[in-house]
Amino acid sequence: MDTTAIHRRIESDIAQRILSGEWKPGHRLPTEGELMVQYGCARMTASKAMSGLATRGLVTRRRKAGTVVAQPPLHSAALVSIPDIRVEVEGRGMTYSHRLLARRVRDAEVDEMWLAADAAIIEVETLHLADGLPFGHERRLISLLVAPEAEEADFSDQPAGSWLLSRTPWTEAEHRIAAISVDRATAQALLLPLGAACLRLERKTWRDGMGVTWAWQTFPGDAYDLIARFSPTGA
Incomplete structure (x- = not known):
């Protein structure tokens, strides 16, 4: 044979x-x-x-x-915008859903003080799904000084990122993008083998100089890519 x-x-x-x-x-x-x-x-x-x-x-x-x-790669000009994962998934003709994995209010640690000042923060962990399959894992910190209503928000009904985009305008943002080998907890959430190649998008936003949120979004390496178009500038 x-x-x-x-x-x-x-x-x-x-x-x-x-x-x-x-x-x-x-x-x-x-x-x-x-x-x-x-x-x-x-x-x-x-x-x-x-x-x-x-x-x-x-x-x-x-x-x-x-x-x-396999899902076709998702193109996003994430370098120049704040994308809503729900909108992006539905834009691909897929059904979006999410699962709230953890939610707690706590004091800020030393490297988080830019976000909290003298107030507490809320920490949220979310699994984003597309057609019922893991699409992205998100860990997010939200300033209760800038967005105090987040303490009572039902993030099991609406993901924290979508909630913030609709209620708390931002005036400045910083993105950091990295290729990573996924850790054990995130691998389990995304149904990936330990150490699989992933894309991590770290995002910080401010409103009038005050920190709003700090988020880490992790996507399987074969499901997401980043595209931005640039024009040459004068000297």
Whole structure:
């Protein structure tokens, strides 16, 4: 039996379904065991076909979630705007939802005093979902000095980022973007292997010189990229 021909056939059959639009982003692919039965092949052959699809960027293989059709990269001019994750997900024709993982009010630590001054802060941890699958993990600090109503806000109903954008205008922002190897807790939330490549966007915003929020948003490396257009300036 020519295993090379079989794994190429499996890869070709699945790729055709993805590229034709029959299988949409997020669609769960058959397991290796199911492919073994369907094509009468060994597990190694099925695994090789899946690896080929992953290398081509057509599928994403995640622990527990299995193998799914990959999302096309999300383009965002995040360097020059404050994007709302809900709006971006829905703009891709996907259903947005979120899960509030943690919420607490606490005193600010030393490196957070620019945000809190003499007031407390609220710390929120959120998992953003697209079509029910993990899309991004967010940890956010909010100044209760600038946004005191956040202490009573129901962030299980509306994510903190969307809530702030609609209620607390900002006048200055700072973005820091980095490629990271994801830590254990975030990997578990995003259903990724420990150390997987991710993009982390760190954002600080101010209103009239007073700190509003400090957020860290982490996205799987194959699901998000950043694009900005620039024009040359005079000397």
